[in-house]
Amino acid sequence: MAFKSEELAKAYWRDNISLVLKLLAVWFIVSYGFGILLVDVLNQFTFFGFKLGFWFAQQGSIITFVILIFVYVKRMAALDNKYEVHEE
Template sequence: MSFENKNKADGYWKENIRLVLILLSIWAIVSFGCGILLVDVLNEYTFMGFKLGFWFAQQGAIYVFVALIFVYAAKTHKLDQKYGVDEE
């Protein structure tokens, strides 16, 4: 990956780090919030036969994490194209 100038490189990494922080925040909210803090409230509902709080703690956070990986890949592909550092 080669940037035309330092300003483009700084802009790219600023946007990339911002994206990472947003996605990690979403994952933390789902994992910690839904799996630990809100478990009693969510357990009042069921999902696929399981209490919702239990489901988030055991599987939901993992599914969200995998989905965020695909979101990150798609967003960074667009970011690479925007800054002209894509591999195509």
Template sequence: MSKPEKSKAYWRENKKYLAILLSIWFVVSFGCGILFKDLLNRYSLGGFKLGFWFAQQGSIYVFVLLIFVYVLLMNRLDKKYGYNE
């Protein structure tokens, strides 16, 4: 595989990972905190309604978790295409 082809394939996979991870974050932050809050508010977590918890804390926790997942995925991708140092 030539260098330009390898570079295009690398960025194609990188953008795919970004789209998936940002979609997950959107569903958790916007979906659970706003769209599905009435359904989630039937349950509670730590004394707070679950919809409120996702809007205030859950989306932050998921975002931090997704950062670690992205680092892991990018380290694997770098090794796959020979960009690791």
């Protein structure tokens, strides 16, 4: 990647790290928060016949992770275009 200036490179990486931290926070909340900490509260509700806390622990965190991958790809493509470091 060739940046036009050092300031653009720093801004790019600052935005990149910010995005990664936000996505990791979402994943942490869904997998650890919903699947472990709030499991008893969520188990009062059902989802497709399963207790909601159990569902988040078994399927919800995995599905969320896959969705976050697609969000990351889309947002990074937009970030690359914004800073003009995209591939031809």
